[in-house]
Amino acid sequence: MPYLWYADTPGVPRTWGTTALRWSGLELEALVGDAVMVSTVTTSLTDVASSDTALRAFLHGLPGVDRVGADQRAAMLGTRSIKTTAKAQAIDLAISMVDLTTLEGADTAGKVRAMCTKAVRPGGDAPKVAAVCVYPDLVPVAVEALGGAGVKVASVATAFPSGRSSLEVKVAETTGAVSAGADEIDMVIDRGAFLSGRYMKVYEEIVAVKAACGAAHLKVILETGELATYDNVRRASWLAMLAGADFIKTSTGKVSPAATPPVTLIMLEAVRDFRDATGRQVGVKPAGGIRTTKDAIKNLVLVNETAGDDWLTPEWFRLGASSLLNDLLMQRQKLATGRYAGPDYFTLD
Amino acid sequence: MSRLSVRKTYKLYIGGAFPRSESGRSYPVTSAKGDFLANASRASRKDARDAVVAARKAFPGWSGATPYNRGQILYRVAEMLEGRRGQFAEELGGGKRAAAERVDATVDRLVWYAGWSDKIAAVHGAANPVAGPYFNLSSPEPTGVVAVVAPADPLLGLVSVVAPVIVTGNTCVVVASEPSPLAAITLAEVLATSDLPGGVVNILTGSQAELAPWLAAHMDVNGLDLTGVDDADLALRCEQAAAENLKRVLRPAPEDWTADPGLGRMTRFLETKTVWHPIGI
Numbered sequence: 001m002p003y004l005w006y007a008d009t010p011g012v013p014r015t016w017g018t019t020a021l022r023w024s025g026l027e028l029e030a031l032v033g034d035a036v037m038v039s040t041v042t043t044s045l046t047d048v049a050s051s052d053t054a055l056r057a058f059l060h061g062l063p064g065v066d067r068v069g070a071d072q073r074a075a076m077l078g079t080r081s082i083k084t085t086a087k088a089q090a091i092d093l094a095i096s097m098v099d100l101t102t103l104e105g106a107d108t109a110g111k112v113r114a115m116c117t118k119a120v121r122p123g124g125d126a127p128k129v130a131a132v133c134v135y136p137d138l139v140p141v142a143v144e145a146l147g148g149a150g151v152k153v154a155s156v157a158t159a160f161p162s163g164r165s166s167l168e169v170k171v172a173e174t175t176g177a178v179s180a181g182a183d184e185i186d187m188v189i190d191r192g193a194f195l196s197g198r199y200m201k202v203y204e205e206i207v208a209v210k211a212a213c214g215a216a217h218l219k220v221i222l223e224t225g226e227l228a229t230y231d232n233v234r235r236a237s238w239l240a241m242l243a244g245a246d247f248i249k250t251s252t253g254k255v256s257p258a259a260t261p262p263v264t265l266i267m268l269e270a271v272r273d274f275r276d277a278t279g280r281q282v283g284v285k286p287a288g289g290i291r292t293t294k295d296a297i298k299n300l301v302l303v304n305e306t307a308g309d310d311w312l313t314p315e316w317f318r319l320g321a322s323s324l325l326n327d328l329l330m331q332r333q334k335l336a337t338g339r340y341a342g343p344d345y346f347t348l349d
Numbered sequence: 350m351s352r353l354s355v356r357k358t359y360k361l362y363i364g365g366a367f368p369r370s371e372s373g374r375s376y377p378v379t380s381a382k383g384d385f386l387a388n389a390s391r392a393s394r395k396d397a398r399d400a401v402v403a404a405r406k407a408f409p410g411w412s413g414a415t416p417y418n419r420g421q422i423l424y425r426v427a428e429m430l431e432g433r434r435g436q437f438a439e440e441l442g443g444g445k446r447a448a449a450e451r452v453d454a455t456v457d458r459l460v461w462y463a464g465w466s467d468k469i470a471a472v473h474g475a476a477n478p479v480a481g482p483y484f485n486l487s488s489p490e491p492t493g494v495v496a497v498v499a500p501a502d503p504l505l506g507l508v509s510v511v512a513p514v515i516v517t518g519n520t521c522v523v524v525a526s527e528p529s530p531l532a533a534i535t536l537a538e539v540l541a542t543s544d545l546p547g548g549v550v551n552i553l554t555g556s557q558a559e560l561a562p563w564l565a566a567h568m569d570v571n572g573l574d575l576t577g578v579d580d581a582d583l584a585l586r587c588e589q590a591a592a593e594n595l596k597r598v599l600r601p602a603p604e605d606w607t608a609d610p611g612l613g614r615m616t617r618f619l620e621t622k623t624v625w626h627p628i629g630i
Contacts, residue, residue, distance in 0.1 A: 339593065340398055342569030 258288025287320025364403030365547015407548030420466030
């Protein structure tokens, strides 16, 4: 009996066979009727991480991703034509979803301050962006520069971008960033552990960092460019959500390919199915490689068609980017003035 | 056994590639007598936009190349054109001898401009005498991306407007002559095989009235050559649109393409950079 995935999307199989549950040692008899089902699954999913075996059985019991189907559906949704007033609306929505990011070794306090000014007033009457994303040591600078303007401060942590450090260091880095005033923490998962099948280690790290976050939101970076397969993307998404992630994020931006449309599609399916199963909503943040307005609008179409418009707000969907904002502003100006805009008239960053 | 002839599809030339128009449109091109010759792509404003992006991308590399190197490449274009004299003479049509003379004049024009690449700075730049302990130097610099509306003369006219723009280090987007665009696309094949980096010259075919206003208003275009615009009203509108970001504009005026071109076309799209260098300290 298919019950969590609905068979309304050709190409992407969403019939979750009962095998997954049988493997994870759950009772199937209770899974009849929607209300009963949801509550059963909610309790079941908490047991999923009770042991390494159970977690592995659950993750490997997730239905496989039809690679060709996912690519095709993402490409098909990318052909939507969004024009005139709809485009103007989409551009403003995309601007309000941007996590304006600078993650370079050469970052300075001055650069972060300049970026924060732009985040609050991107130009003209454009809305402010959702957040700025910086390295932990620059969080105090960003907090001071934003000064309660309503733009959140996100900080990467946990030995970004490789994640190759001990748990103590990762937790300490997170605590430091939160106490410096970060509203959101972007952590990276241990891809080495994930790829070698030590899911429990990844799970426990996320749980520990989530605990260290306190009130701050936790975004878990899966670094899909290093996960090799779409099946792994789906597994990592579920793993992160089970461990308590508030957001799942595609990439660090340091690895290519970064946020490709099929990967975003799979993650959006995962958050939708996770909400159906548990009632808890998790956000999605594609990051890296989104440079043009066209890319951003394709992402919005993906959200609307996959997760639904509940996710179509800055609270639940973000675009991690740096150069994207200028392109959005240029397109915005093109719509307003009727002439193509040039980069000479926008800030260099 | 008879063989099927392989006909050429005339496409656009953008960023070193030959794409069809984004709009998928084309229009029939006829000879002076009215015989059908071929279908050419009818570029849209989005092709023009893409071409400006390609030209902008090519600008740092091309303007950063040494003038000597740019001269070599232009000379190489002349060499390639020389090798295809027959093909161009045939494509130009009209009297055989007249067509061959036009092609030869085109090759000569390219060589003439190629020679200017490393001399224009000496003629147009200066070491200025100033009242102070400075060595004061003015040097001509390319202005950036130039939009060129090519004149009706399909080959000599085209080369006479494109060569002076690129020899000084600018990159350009050219709107080829609307009634006779075929030689322009064949010239693109010559450019593509002459070590000219992709994007330095981008050639659009299609309606001048449709494309020119978009290029004139584009905020990432720094210069506008309206030589090929015969419609006075269109030229005026383009000049007004170009004023928005202070483009350098060359106004349309009838020209004899066989006459000595002079330096005007090169200097029109140059800016002067003046450096004050302290001495004696």
